Amino acid sequence: MKKYLRENSLGLVFGLLFLIVLVFQALAGHADFNERQVTEGLPAVSLARYVTSASFATDVAENWQSEYLQFFLYTFLTVWLLQKGSPESKSLDEAGLESDEEQKVGRYAEEDSPKWAKVGGVRQKIFSMSLGLVMGVIFLGSWAAQSIAGVAAFNEEQLSQLQDPVTWSEYVIMPDFWNRTLQNWQSELLAVASIAILAIYLRQRGSPQSKPVGAPHSATGVEG
Amino acid sequence: MKIRAVTIAAGVVLLAGCSSVPDRAEAASGVALGMLTAVAAGNGESACATLAPETLHELEESAEQPCAEAILDEDLPQPGQVIGADVYGQWAQVRLAGDVVFLAVFPEGWRVVAAGCRSRGEQPYDCRLEGS
Numbered sequence: 345m346k347k348y349l350r351e352n353s354l355g356l357v358f359g360l361l362f363l364i365v366l367v368f369q370a371l372a373g374h375a376d377f378n379e380r381q382v383t384e385g386l387p388a389v390s391l392a393r394y395v396t397s398a399s400f401a402t403d404v405a406e407n408w409q410s411e412y413l414q415f416f417l418y419t420f421l422t423v424w425l426l427q428k429g430s431p432e433s434k435s436l437d438e439a440g441l442e443s444d445e446e447q448k449v450g451r452y453a454e455e456d457s458p459k460w461a462k463v464g465g466v467r468q469k470i471f472s473m474s475l476g477l478v479m480g481v482i483f484l485g486s487w488a489a490q491s492i493a494g495v496a497a498f499n500e501e502q503l504s505q506l507q508d509p510v511t512w513s514e515y516v517i518m519p520d521f522w523n524r525t526l527q528n529w530q531s532e533l534l535a536v537a538s539i540a541i542l543a544i545y546l547r548q549r550g551s552p553q554s555k556p557v558g559a560p561h562s563a564t565g566v567e568g
Numbered sequence: 569m570k571i572r573a574v575t576i577a578a579g580v581v582l583l584a585g586c587s588s589v590p591d592r593a594e595a596a597s598g599v600a601l602g603m604l605t606a607v608a609a610g611n612g613e614s615a616c617a618t619l620a621p622e623t624l625h626e627l628e629e630s631a632e633q634p635c636a637e638a639i640l641d642e643d644l645p646q647p648g649q650v651i652g653a654d655v656y657g658q659w660a661q662v663r664l665a666g667d668v669v670f671l672a673v674f675p676e677g678w679r680v681v682a683a684g685c686r687s688r689g690e691q692p693y694d695c696r697l698e699g700s
Contacts, residue, residue: 385622385699386658386672397657496656503659506670506682506692 366404370395373403384504398496402524405490410528412483418536420476428564429544431555432536435565447472487525491516494524593653596660599678600669604647612636620672620679622699642697644684668693 349356370391377399378388394400424440427433445452449472453462460471470477491512498520499509515521539553544561548554552567559566587595599618606615616624616635624635631638648665660671660678668685670693671678684696 381658384672385620387674389658399657499654500657500659503654503656503661503670504672506685506695506698508687509654509656509661 369403370400373400398493398500401493402490402497405486405493406524406528409483409486409490410525410532412479412486413529414532414536416476416479416483417533419479426564427540427544429561430540430564431543431553431567432540433564438565490524491521494521589655592655593660593662596655596671596678597650597653597662599671600662600664600680600683601647601650603669603680603683604644604664604667607639607642607644608646610640612638612640615639618680619697620674620681620699623679623681623697626699627697639697642684644696670695670698 374389374391374394377394377397381388389397422433425433426436426439428436441447444450448454448457449461449468450464458471460467462468495510495512495515498515498518502509510518543554546554547557547559549557555563555566603615603618606612606618613636616639619627619635619639627638627642628635631641633641645664645667648667651663651665653660653662658673662669662671667683668687669680670682670685672681673679680697682693682695682698685693685698686695688694
């Protein structure tokens with residue numbers, strides 16, 4: 345058990361932190377929603393009602409979609425894009441999909457390689473892109489969820505202001521949808537640019553996100 | 569097996585408090601129509617029972633009369649056929665022939681927040697009866 349916890353501590357700790365923070369987001373969002381309810385002369389809603397509301401779903405989905413967009417772009421574009429001196433980048437001579445031998449696929453696969461790395465054909469191709477594909481699918485799914493929950497939450501606010509509701513196809517070209525979307529995208533893209541560039545010159549001893557403390561600034565694609 | 573049972577139970581609990589959107593739209597339409605019908609019949613008491621607290625308070629304050637009398641002087645449209653209703657979260661908009669009514673959810677059910685409403689395009693509706 346101790347060994348399991350130690351060997352899986354990264355996933356477990358971040359998973360647990362996510363759940364804790366999600367709970368606190370629900371509590372803060374519930375309080376904020378009820379403040380507005382009271383201002384409009386309406387009764388407060390229960391926590392159960394709030395966490396099943398379009399308002400909460402929008403706030404969750406708009407953040408998830410941008411995180412998965414970040415992971416999708418980061419995973420996919422770092423195949424080809426380079427950053428000299430950054431541990432976030434591959435070495436300057438490694439841009440592209442690399443050879444089968446370097447990637448241990450097909451006849452270069454080892455005994456303990458995943459099955460679909462050896463199998464060839466469409467399955468091997470899909471497995472070779474599975475990380476980016478899944479990130480991309482989750483991004484599109486959560487962005488769609490943001491738009492669906494978002495139009496419902498937007499329309500609830502429209503009615504509270506004695507205005508007409510809008511359709512989904514009207515909503516997805518409206519400033520509210522794009523304001524929410526773009527404010528999330530800009531921070532994700534800034535985060536990737538920041539880590540890629542700051543890690544050229546700064547160090548975090550023991551972290552795989554950093555170069556070794558004594559590694560030169562020009563060293564590219566090395567981990568601490 | 570145990571995890572599946574717990575997941576199903578959680579889903580049932582979450583959904584237990586939810587009515588379907590068509591049911592909620594029908595309920596809101598019923599309240600809107602009921603209010604206008606009561607006003608048309610001269611039954612101010614029944615009409616006032618369908619108002620949201622803020623709307624009732626605003627009506628009594630501006631008219632300087634009890635609601636049951638003031639609401640009959642608001643010149644609200646005659647009750648017409650329900651053309652459509654939209655429900656989003658805690659709010660509903662009911663469109664009738666000759667009127668648009670806005671309602672919100674209270675512990676006792678749907679209550680009229682604004683009635684006798686006229687569209688002004690992109691601007692909020694201009695309503696003869698509305699809360700502050």
